[in-house]
Amino acid sequence: MKLYNTLTRKLEEFKPQNPSEVKIYTCGPTVYDFPHVGNYTSYIYWDLLIRTLKLNGMTPKRVLNLTDVGHLTSDADDGDDKLEKGAKRENKTVWEIAEFYSKYFLENYEKLNLVKPDVIARATDYIDEDIKLVDELTRKGYTYETSDGVYFDTSKFPTYADFARLDLDHLKAGARVDFNSEKKNVSDFALWKFIKEGENHAMRWDYLNRPGYPGWHIECATIIHEELGETIDIHTGGIDHIPVHHTNEIAESEAAFEKKMCNFWLHCNFITIDGEKISKSLGNTYTLEQLEEKGYMPLDFKMWVLQGHFQGTRNFSLLDLAAAKSRRLNWKNKAVAAKQLGQIRKTTICDEILKAVNENLNSAAAFSIIDTNELNFEDWQFVDELFGLGLTKDADNAPDFVKRLIEEREEARKNKDFAVADEIRDQLADNNYIVKDTPDGPVWQFLS
Ligand SMILES: [Zn+2]
Numbered sequence: 001m002k003l004y005n006t007l008t009r010k011l012e013e014f015k016p017q018n019p020s021e022v023k024i025y026t027c028g029p030t031v032y033d034f035p036h037v038g039n040y041t042s043y044i045y046w047d048l049l050i051r052t053l054k055l056n057g058m059t060p061k062r063v064l065n066l067t068d069v070g071h072l073t074s075d076a077d078d079g080d081d082k083l084e085k086g087a088k089r090e091n092k093t094v095w096e097i098a099e100f101y102s103k104y105f106l107e108n109y110e111k112l113n114l115v116k117p118d119v120i121a122r123a124t125d126y127i128d129e130d131i132k133l134v135d136e137l138t139r140k141g142y143t144y145e146t147s148d149g150v151y152f153d154t155s156k157f158p159t160y161a162d163f164a165r166l167d168l169d170h171l172k173a174g175a176r177v178d179f180n181s182e183k184k185n186v187s188d189f190a191l192w193k194f195i196k197e198g199e200n201h202a203m204r205w206d207y208l209n210r211p212g213y214p215g216w217h218i219e220c221a222t223i224i225h226e227e228l229g230e231t232i233d234i235h236t237g238g239i240d241h242i243p244v245h246h247t248n249e250i251a252e253s254e255a256a257f258e259k260k261m262c263n264f265w266l267h268c269n270f271i272t273i274d275g276e277k278i279s280k281s282l283g284n285t286y287t288l289e290q291l292e293e294k295g296y297m298p299l300d301f302k303m304w305v306l307q308g309h310f311q312g313t314r315n316f317s318l319l320d321l322a323a324a325k326s327r328r329l330n331w332k333n334k335a336v337a338a339k340q341l342g343q344i345r346k347t348t349i350c351d352e353i354l355k356a357v358n359e360n361l362n363s364a365a366a367f368s369i370i371d372t373n374e375l376n377f378e379d380w381q382f383v384d385e386l387f388g389l390g391l392t393k394d395a396d397n398a399p400d401f402v403k404r405l406i407e408e409r410e411e412a413r414k415n416k417d418f419a420v421a422d423e424i425r426d427q428l429a430d431n432n433y434i435v436k437d438t439p440d441g442p443v444w445q446f447l448s
Pocket residue numbers: 026027028220245249
């Protein structure tokens with residue numbers, strides 16, 4: 001199986017350290033607001049990654065974090081904490097906000113039929129470990145204190161710029177003069193933030209005899225170390241994480257533990273909506289619920305996502321979503337028909353499908369194999385295992401009255417009683433079923 005590794009900027013053969021425990025970490029959501037559909041795309045691609053590893057005989061151990069403190073509105077260690085902002089907006093406590101949006105995210109995760117991570121780690125459950133990590137970095141001489149926090153001195157970590165191929169001189173020249181004058185280098189970042197007197201920050205822990213809270217990057221470095229150990233196999237995230245968040249995670253982890261943090265880094269690109277960047281201020285966002293209100297299931301959206309590649313830029317439109325929806329319905333109906341016609345046994349087409357996906361998660365190539373071949377029912381079950389599109393789960397679910405109506409329709413047609421046959425067809429349609437006549441007899445399918 002080949003994956004594009006951001007670390008080397010190359011397509012590489014993926015070899016885990018131990019196939020029976022492939023260590024994977026995914027940067028999860030900051031739980032402070034309703035995610036828009038674009039926020040789910042990366043989790044859909046990483047779901048494909050997990051499913052592909054499994055079908056290649058590996059056993060992933062996967063950790064996803066929920067950021068419930070310390071993610072500021074700016075990546076540059078200033079701005080509000082997103083959770084505090086959410087609490088203010090909704091007149092709730094930060095803990096209520098974290099609880100509500102965590103639950104909301106995980107419910108939608110399930111609706112998208114995404115394989116549940118082995119560990120779901122809330123950042124606030126790892127504060128003691130964050131502090132230990134900051135202490136370790138201090139002991140090794142990587143930190144310094146300013147009036148607003150403990151910072152990582154990036155000049156002490158010689159490979160800091162490597163991962164993102166950063167041009168630090170250029171960064172320095174471009175920095176604003178008033179950009180936190182206490183920082184020694186422009187790229188230095190907060191490991192721990194102090195809460196100033198009078199500052200309204202409800203989540204607070206004592207460290208260095210002052211109230212404060214952890215920086216966003218240290219949360220991931222800590223959780224990875226606690227849950228997965230020193231060198232993990234795959235770390236996933238969005239391309240926006242490369243220059244700051246992941247670069248900083250690597251610096252913290254490798255400086256403290258003196259081990260390579262991760263062998264493979266996978267980064268997902270963004271989608272745009274109707275040609276524009278998705279943003280609340282542009283008003284072009286959709287939540288999964290809004291799509292449902294328009295008649296699209298979360299799995300239709302998943303289908304749309306998997307028609308593209310995780311590294312590509314994609315443009316989302318309702319028109320394309322409608323096409324994805326009918327493609328999924330078509331597949332579902334083919335699976336249902338195969339089952340009724342006794343075309344059951346798994347074929348070698350599954351090997352071809354997996355082979356396509358093994359090339360850097362190329363689901364689009366696998367999809368065209370599916371479109372251009374006759375699949376048996378067990379092939380469709382394999383397609384479901386690989387993509388989680390819910391194609392086969394209702395294959396047995398036609399109620400008895402549907403089967404009875406189909407028999408009655410056959411009878412009516414035999415007797416050339418076409419008025420009755422048409423009436424039965426309408427009755428079926430009212431219940432979201434259709435009858436399709438095949439050379440091997442009629443089969444029921446879903447209307448929508
Ligand atoms: Zn992270």
